[in-house]
Amino acid sequence: MKFPDLQKCTVAVIGLGYVGLPLCIEIAKKQKCYKTGKQLNRKVIGFDIDEERISELKSGFDKTNEVNKKSLLKADFFDLTNKIEIIANADVFIITVPTPINENKQPDLIPLEKASRTVAEALKIRFKTLNKSIPIVIYESTVYPGTTQEICIPIIEKESGLLCEDSDKKNIFACGYSPERINPGDSRHRLKDIVKVTSGSDNKAAKWINSFYGSIIKAGTHPTKNIKIAEAAKIIENTQRDINIALMNELAIIFKLLNIDTLDVLEAAGTKWNFIKFKPGLVGGHCIGVDPYYLTYKAQLLGYKPEIVLAGRRINDDMGKWVAEQLILEISKKNISLVRSNALILGFTFKENCPDLRNTKVFDIVKALREYKLNLDIVDPRINPSEAKNIYGLDIKNNIPNSKKYDAILCAVAHKKFIEMSNAEWKRILKVNAIVYDLKGIVPRELNPIRL
Ligand SMILES: NC(=O)c1ccc[n+]([C@@H]2O[C@H](COP(=O)([O-])OP(=O)(O)OC[C@H]3O[C@@H](n4cnc5c(N)ncnc54)[C@H](O)[C@@H]3O)[C@@H](O)[C@H]2O)c1
Numbered sequence: 001m002k003f004p005d006l007q008k009c010t011v012a013v014i015g016l017g018y019v020g021l022p023l024c025i026e027i028a029k030k031q032k033c034y035k036t037g038k039q040l041n042r043k044v045i046g047f048d049i050d051e052e053r054i055s056e057l058k059s060g061f062d063k064t065n066e067v068n069k070k071s072l073l074k075a076d077f078f079d080l081t082n083k084i085e086i087i088a089n090a091d092v093f094i095i096t097v098p099t100p101i102n103e104n105k106q107p108d109l110i111p112l113e114k115a116s117r118t119v120a121e122a123l124k125i126r127f128k129t130l131n132k133s134i135p136i137v138i139y140e141s142t143v144y145p146g147t148t149q150e151i152c153i154p155i156i157e158k159e160s161g162l163l164c165e166d167s168d169k170k171n172i173f174a175c176g177y178s179p180e181r182i183n184p185g186d187s188r189h190r191l192k193d194i195v196k197v198t199s200g201s202d203n204k205a206a207k208w209i210n211s212f213y214g215s216i217i218k219a220g221t222h223p224t225k226n227i228k229i230a231e232a233a234k235i236i237e238n239t240q241r242d243i244n245i246a247l248m249n250e251l252a253i254i255f256k257l258l259n260i261d262t263l264d265v266l267e268a269a270g271t272k273w274n275f276i277k278f279k280p281g282l283v284g285g286h287c288i289g290v291d292p293y294y295l296t297y298k299a300q301l302l303g304y305k306p307e308i309v310l311a312g313r314r315i316n317d318d319m320g321k322w323v324a325e326q327l328i329l330e331i332s333k334k335n336i337s338l339v340r341s342n343a344l345i346l347g348f349t350f351k352e353n354c355p356d357l358r359n360t361k362v363f364d365i366v367k368a369l370r371e372y373k374l375n376l377d378i379v380d381p382r383i384n385p386s387e388a389k390n391i392y393g394l395d396i397k398n399n400i401p402n403s404k405k406y407d408a409i410l411c412a413v414a415h416k417k418f419i420e421m422s423n424a425e426w427k428r429i430l431k432v433n434a435i436v437y438d439l440k441g442i443v444p445r446e447l448n449p450i451r452l
């Protein structure tokens with residue numbers, strides 16, 4: 001049996017979220033291969049278990065804001081579906097489902113296991129009907145080293161009856177892991193501009209998978225020796241970032257006691273060529289605040305209790321509460337009555353310029369502030385208010401109320417709209433003597449913001 005035709009294969013992408021959808025669009029493009037210059041003519045089947053997501057995408061609406069209506073409607077989809085029979089038409093299966101943690105901060109592999117069963121089901125149908133080439137299964141979800149080979153491949157083998165091996169047998173499939181490294185909301189670093197790390201279950205599979213991604217990734221690829229290395233590479237990218245931010249957060253706490261501005265300190269220290277530039281802040285979302293727990297889980301299974309990684313996680317997880325306490329302290333210093341004060345939080349998403357509400361640490365600030373019974377408004381121009389209401393039970397507005405002035409404003413997320421606010425706009429919403437607490441360093445200095 002042969003591997004699929006690189007130029008003309010049909011690709012099923014399982015899980016059409018922040019990662020899966022932009023990937024579908026890139027694969028479906030009728031473009032020339034970046035490596036060989038040959039014309040690509042691939043078909044894409046987008047698969048998701050969320051029916052609402054499928055029908056929104058069919059109508060050209062992407063709630064993640066990663067793909068615009070024109071690109072979505074123009075894309076050469078074979079289908080957008082939640083039916084397994086349809087993806088049985090594919091030659092390549094790419095899995096981009098969520099990998100969250102559970103309430104014990106341990107990996108929740110249920111979506112990944114379910115997606116593996118879906119692929120196994122599709123492979124069974126494909127094997128009976130078409131059986132034309134060796135199917136390739138590629139995992140892109142972030143996992144701890146070993147997951148693909150210890151958890152995912154055994155599920156596919158057991159459920160499909162096929163084997164993941166390099167042999168002359170007919171009932172085989174090949175597998176690989178290629179982590180996604182996109183940064184939603186970032187228009188400069190798009191999928192094709194980020195080097196793609198690739199790996200495969202054997203040399204032939206690794207080579208095919210590397211050529212496949214090399215054809216659509218302008219920045220090129222980095223093949224690794226095996227799947228575990230590719231899995232580990234992704235997990236440490238985010239772990240390193242988490243620890244660096246945790247260090248900045250710890251410094252911010254120390255500098256607050258010293259009564260010095262952390263951002264000023266970092267600016268000064270940053271003039272040395274080898275000072276690494278990170279800033280303090282909230283670490284939310286489903287990647288940086290989650291992925292390190294995948295690594296620590298696996299380390300503990302192997303008998304090692306990580307020190308630095310877990311300490312960093314603790315510091316970052318407690319940051320929202322600390323920020324809320326600092327704000328309360330500042331309000332109290334000015335003798336403003338807490339129960340009568342109007343406070344405004346600017347920004348609720350877990351990061352700037354995207355609508356993603358998952359695991360936002362601004363919620364920790366809101367929870368802590370509520371204990372003090374402030375009159376609290378929350379404004380975020382990027383969110384869907386009904387989604388925020390469903391998930392967090394909060395009434396969040398898209399726009400700052402016209403006629404209201406505040407005793408305290410906490411700038412929590414650096415959305416473009418907030419960065420672009422003029423001094424006059426700031427002054428319009430601030431009472432005399434008001435406090436501006438600026439977590440992101442975006443409020444004009446002449447308004448005397450308190451910074452981290
Ligand atoms: N978003 C990012 O910034 C980013 C960047 C790099 C890597 N990652 C990783 O990529 C993976 C996906 O993340 P995301 O942000 O795209 O998630 P997401 O929540 O935006 O999207 C996941 C999609 O998968 C669907 N889904 C869930 N279970 C499914 C199943 N069994 N079968 C089919 N579809 C299913 C959901 O309905 C959803 O539409 C995660 O492992 C994440 O850690 C995310």
